[in-house]
Amino acid sequence: MGKKIYLTSEIGSVEKGIEFIRKALEEKKIPSKKITKTLLTAEEVLAKLVANATDKESQISVEVGGLLGNVEINFKGKGEPFSAIDIEKQYLFEQSGEDANIALRNLMDRVLGDHLEIKNSGGYNVISIKAKKSNYSGLVCTLIALFLGIFAGYLMKIYLPGELAKAISTNLFVPIYTIFMNALKMIVAPLVFCSIAASIAKFGDLKALGRIAVRIIAAYLCTSVIAICVGFFTYQMMPIGDPSMAAAVSEEAAASTLAKGEGVVISIKDTLVGIVPSDIITPFQKSDMLQIIFMAVLVGITVSAISRKYPLAQEALSILDALTAKITTGLVTYIPLIVFVSMAKMMISMNLGSLVNVALWVPVIYIGDLIMIVIYLLILGIFGGLNPLMFLSKYYPAMFSAFTLASSNAALPSSIRQCNALGVSQKVYSFSLPMGATINMDGSCISLMISSLFFAKIFNIPVTTGVILSLFIATMVLSVGSPGVPGGNLVCIALLAPQIGVPAEAISLIMGLYPIVGMMQTCANVTGDAVVTTIVAKHEKLLDVAKFNS
Template sequence: MAETRFDMKKQDYMSLCKAYLTEELSKRKVNQKALLKAELLCEEAILKVAQYAREDTTLSIRIRRSIGGTYVEIQAKGEEIPELFGDGNISYAAKTLESSEEDIDTGLLILVANEKHVKYSNNNGTNLFKITVGKSEQSTTRLTLYALAVSIVIGVIFKLFVPEFVNTGLCTYIFVPIRTMFMNALKIVVGPVVFFSIVTCISQFTNLSELGKIGVKVICMYMLTTLIAIVVGFGMFFIINPGMWGGALIGNLTTLEPTVSTGVAVSILSTIINIIPANIVRPFLESDTLQIIFLAILLGAAVGMIGSYSKIVRDLFEAFNELFLTVTTLITKLIPLVLFSSMFIMLTTTGFETMKAMFGMALTDVLALSCMMVVYGILILLIGRLNPFTFFRKNLRGMLNAFSLSSSSASMPVNIKICTDDLGISPKVCNFSIPLGATINMDGVSVHLAVASMFLAKMYGVEVPHSMALSIIITIVMLSLGTPSVTGASLVCLGILLDMIGVPMEAIGLIIGVDSLLDMFRTVSNTTGDIAVTLIVAKMEKLLDIDVYKS
């Protein structure tokens, strides 16, 4: 752990801080992109701390490492920073709707937009920023891809050259227990993660009427693209039907799995009636997805209606949300090991047909996500009356950035810059819509949930009746609304959807091998949808500089 202090009376303390941070983080082998982002966030935090610091005080910078990654702590004695004691990025973004471009504090916006990586507190008159430099999410992705390649090679070798009883023994006593323990751990957080994510999200919309027509239009457009994404996902699945690529595999799939129910009897009326639970505990005990979502929406909407207690309760929900997201992050660090186990089981017990079907599902997912790019272009052309080719040409940098980072939240600073500098969108729109979109607009996740759930149902021989269509669509919409922005969050949401349609959660093991790669494509769809909606609303509200857009 490294720590140093800087005299804030010196005019050159900022350059000294930056040099110190660069040197210390480089020693810890932080990659270049994470280093640049950390420097930007630390610079804005230092400026805020200095702005509210007491006279004759010093600035302390501490760099520490733990299981969760690398952190930079910046602190100095001073008054509370009032802008950071609000309700988070959405409330701040809402305020920017009534602000002129000159009034917007860009540095504060950067800190708020990266709320996931920046924590602020003031204890005993000391301002403290804790900034997560973090292990690059790409390093986890690379490790997962390495595990995929190695598992395929070893699985093929064992399938071809090792006796079947040896493979069965390895699966039964080593790899199946590993996967089962992982799935059990994932089941622990499934309900709480979705519940607290949706409560936290909904509770921030208590002042929706104050957002004005810009905010309402942005939210309506996000809901429209989400519904289109679900339709595209289902449509592409039924056109390609990747579940048939591997033939009849249900017999092999169930040899090492729990008993699979192959039918789900449900009516639309019973689905609607059962949305409202009889008590507040049963939805979590029975893992009833729609009831959990209903409770989350109800409590989230009620949080802002309890007067002086609203902030206390909201902070409590946000704390629980952060707690379970951290638990999820810790659990998903085991994904490379679980991936290896799942691929070994699949290759040695079901053969290459299952693997062919898995890659068929991945291809279907990518094609559906590509169709969403066409949808964005059509919406820009028909509603925005703008040239969509200009949009994609100017947003190419943002798409590549999202693909490499695999995180909508991490992509926000670049996306905001593209909106203002390249597309000519007023900050009054993009400073609100981009952070909001990173929270609730998950078109890529919606596509994936539709494709993956139908694929796994097909592979496990589960018939999904048409009467469940409405409840499935509602569930996907709400899951996309509350999808946590952590690695492996899509697996959590998929687990809930599978449980709802009668497919065992262990089925996730079939697609976990390609999930990390697909996550990159999903992020591109998520962020491109955010920017496309921002552009359309800006054009509708005459807050778009056409000359900049066409230049």
């Protein structure tokens, strides 16, 4: 329960309200700097409520409270409506020069930001100021949604008639999930483009940028090599697979996935040639991230080169970057709902019998991914000289977001937010994270290697040195330039299997359980992105070490 006070609609009550808020925030252990900023806004809100009061006898309520670690100040008073813009105007000097007002607007953007919400309903102004936003509230909501989704889906699968459960999934869960993913696909390509282009455009020293880019890409390739080795040795420790399972292969079940992979060729040459697009529209239509990154780098370098003569070009990129980030932030607020419908949909559609047939395949891949995450933390400590536990304590919300969304691109906003919390400079993470979401697929490397060896044992394919080398090269290429289609990694397995003599239809054995594997491999993917980003930032002196250790 929060603390509440009622004030009269008189100017003298503003001071009383501010003192009440100050004491309440101090009791909740809010940092003094944050209290000062909050009181600055609260004072203007109270003054505006008093000034706009239509009935001087009416009362203004002020309540300080919150849930799950969040702290909010809520005001309610009868009066003429006003907006956040009116609050901002109160800070501006009417007679001052334009430069002073621009500086003040920038200050207000930092003070108010997304923390002030104002609405008018039934003649009452209702205002909310977020004094503290907990890092755990979103995580708790998502966890609750995860377990509720699994529970609800399981109950519907067990107790409802099959057709009814399928109808609920098809007509309710699938449309909600599809709408969200379509919205995410709509904004992710512009987000990646604007983030990278704006970051490069702001980089005055292009030589330093080139050095950072080379370090990031080299580190990503090195971790991919390690991941492939981890996948191989994990399978050697737990060589799962029974030849009797070959009889369960279903060509019909695998048909749709195989169709997606038609025309896709595993080729280093084609991957490199395909980086350069023939037009500027198609990469955005197909969400071809390698081509989008190429165009973003090209635009960023060009804008940086002409920024002295045309400074508005750099400003335009920054505005577009802020715009796409804001839209993405809005979408991310719906993640708990999407996690619920995703888990419920998965439980309803999953063939529970397949869980028995390939039960060991899932934990083996999970173990491989967990080993890789431990290796990341060791790399962070050895090559970055940083505390791995401190990294985990700040980055785990992004890891959980990646786990629940099972998409590196969908988890990108959360990764960016947590890298900022780690003290990584925007100059590094705005380039490295979108790049990593495309080419650094270490979790995918592990699942590709384990799945291929799993199939080889089922179909009695001898795993010779030549087979291992073929798997290694093909996995490396697929991890960098995986097909830009839904269920891309499953398609990669279908493309990889024939390289060692396994029929592509073998993927029907794992299709039902692949969403579960996809969750953990995405978690490993984004963790690797963040570790590389943090280490490179440290070596480039673009990491706030004090913030990292705080």
